[in-house]
Amino acid sequence: MFKVVGLYKNFDEVKVLKNINLEINKGERIVIIGPSGSGKSTFLRCLNGLETVTKGKVYFENKDISKKDGRETLKKCGMVFQSFNLFENQTVLQNITLAPIKNKLFDKRIAKKKAMELLDKIHLKEKANVYPSDLSGGQKQRVAIIRALIMNPDVLLFDEPTSALDAEMIEEVLELMKEVAKTGMTMIVVTHELGFAKEFATRVIFMNEGKIIEDGAPDEIFNHPKTERLQTFLGKIKKV
Amino acid sequence: MADFLNSIGDKFYQSFIYDDRYLYFLDGLKYTIIIALFSALLGVIIGAIVALIRDYNKEHKRLLLLKKIADIYVYIIRGTPTLLQLMILYYVVFKSININVVIVGILTFGINSGAYVAEIIRAGFDSVGDGQREAAKTLGLSYFQMMKSVIFPQAIQKVFPALGNEAITLLKETSIAGYIGIVELIKASDIVSSRTYDYFFPLIISAVIYLFLTFLLSTIMKKVERRMKRYV
Numbered sequence: 413m414f415k416v417v418g419l420y421k422n423f424d425e426v427k428v429l430k431n432i433n434l435e436i437n438k439g440e441r442i443v444i445i446g447p448s449g450s451g452k453s454t455f456l457r458c459l460n461g462l463e464t465v466t467k468g469k470v471y472f473e474n475k476d477i478s479k480k481d482g483r484e485t486l487k488k489c490g491m492v493f494q495s496f497n498l499f500e501n502q503t504v505l506q507n508i509t510l511a512p513i514k515n516k517l518f519d520k521r522i523a524k525k526k527a528m529e530l531l532d533k534i535h536l537k538e539k540a541n542v543y544p545s546d547l548s549g550g551q552k553q554r555v556a557i558i559r560a561l562i563m564n565p566d567v568l569l570f571d572e573p574t575s576a577l578d579a580e581m582i583e584e585v586l587e588l589m590k591e592v593a594k595t596g597m598t599m600i601v602v603t604h605e606l607g608f609a610k611e612f613a614t615r616v617i618f619m620n621e622g623k624i625i626e627d628g629a630p631d632e633i634f635n636h637p638k639t640e641r642l643q644t645f646l647g648k649i650k651k652v
Numbered sequence: 653m654a655d656f657l658n659s660i661g662d663k664f665y666q667s668f669i670y671d672d673r674y675l676y677f678l679d680g681l682k683y684t685i686i687i688a689l690f691s692a693l694l695g696v697i698i699g700a701i702v703a704l705i706r707d708y709n710k711e712h713k714r715l716l717l718l719k720k721i722a723d724i725y726v727y728i729i730r731g732t733p734t735l736l737q738l739m740i741l742y743y744v745v746f747k748s749i750n751i752n753v754v755i756v757g758i759l760t761f762g763i764n765s766g767a768y769v770a771e772i773i774r775a776g777f778d779s780v781g782d783g784q785r786e787a788a789k790t791l792g793l794s795y796f797q798m799m800k801s802v803i804f805p806q807a808i809q810k811v812f813p814a815l816g817n818e819a820i821t822l823l824k825e826t827s828i829a830g831y832i833g834i835v836e837l838i839k840a841s842d843i844v845s846s847r848t849y850d851y852f853f854p855l856i857i858s859a860v861i862y863l864f865l866t867f868l869l870s871t872i873m874k875k876v877e878r879r880m881k882r883y884v
């Protein structure tokens with residue numbers, strides 16, 4: 413699904429990603445972990461072209477995303493952000509239906525119907541006509557998730573989806589992500605929720621200083637870390 | 653005291669009533685309003701286009717030539733006096749073309765205001781933040797779909813008070829149109845003064861009309877602003 417070859421990313425003088433090579437297959441649920449500043453989020457944003465890469469290539473469904481047809485296929489790659497990024501001037505319902513209507517995925521009536529069904533599933537049907545400013549953080553993030561889902565994506569990227577949430581709201585978002593996972597959706601998640609990563613992921617990637625240090629099944633990563641760097645990272649987290 | 657009041661009454665009569673001189677003020681008011689209205693409209697259109705060109709360039713690194721032109725335009729307009737721009741347009745650009753002087757006025761003030769409006773709208777775009785742009789992008793919206801449905805409405809709402817200020821500034825600035833022979837309010841009061849040799853009433857009458865216009869304008873702006881504030 414994704415193929416990353418020799419990826420480098422610099423912000424001016426700062427080298428954020430250093431030679432990332434990776435293949436991601438359909439149906440995988442990948443969780444990327446690592447200390448702050450290790451390049452996890454930047455890597456995720458390189459996958460869907462939100463950051464232009466300094467060197468190297470990213471292929472999505474075998475198409476180079478720096479080319480026009482590659483960018484076109486990226487419509488099948490949804491994203492959920494740390495700060496939700498709902499459209500503040502649009503109601504919850506409009507937030508969800510705007511993109512499918514503009515992209516001519518469905519007509520207005522069907523888009524509305526689908527949006528209401530999705531809202532019903534996350535128990536926010538009665539919030540359809542309010543503005544995002546009237547929602548809690550957890551509600552915002554759940555709306556953001558179904559806004560991405562209604563586009564029928566082949567893969568969903570999550571950039572620290574619970575980091576901006578109060579503790580009591582983290583669970584509702586993680587639960588929804590697990591629900592989505594049940595549909596077989598390919599998902600790539602950057603998160604600090606290691607407990608969630610353990611039970612959710614089919615594959616865990618540990619990044620440090622712009623490189624992939626370890627890449628394996630959750631059991632390998634969490635119970636048998638090979639590198640000292642990962643051991644220290646997990647040790648630090650456990651102590652907290 | 654009675655003499656004093658009498659003389660005041662007489663001066664007012666001379667400045668305003670006698671020989672239907674109020675018609676000068678009415679006519680002046682008409683041109684002030686026409687020029688202010690149409691140049692404000694032109695200014696908003698130019699300002700929005702310039703702001704969009706710059707924003708598009710920032711996001712897609714394209715339209716470089718247009719962006720440079722837009723930058724130079726804003727730089728020149730903000731760096732020179734409006735009066736000079738008015739005179740250049742009238743005495744140089746349209747020198748040999750037979751064109752209604754009011755249109756020259758509208759063009760000048762519209763082009764002038766456009767530069768300021770462009771800066772205001774740019775500030776509005778910046779105030780929306782990149783998050784919603786990124787969300788729009790990942791949802792497959794095109795640049796123009798995103799601007800139209802998401803960024804522009806929020807930007808305009810955020811900078812609406814600044815746009816109102818610009819409208820008031822523009823309204824007052826049209827008073828220099830008399831320099832190229834447009835009989836707007838100030839010029840009208842000038843004409844009346846030259847007949848009566850009295851400056852007091854003609855100037856005070858103009859001032860009162862301007863105050864009334866700006867009061868009206870800011871009241872309307874406030875009403876519209878309140879109506880827009882529904883989602884914050």
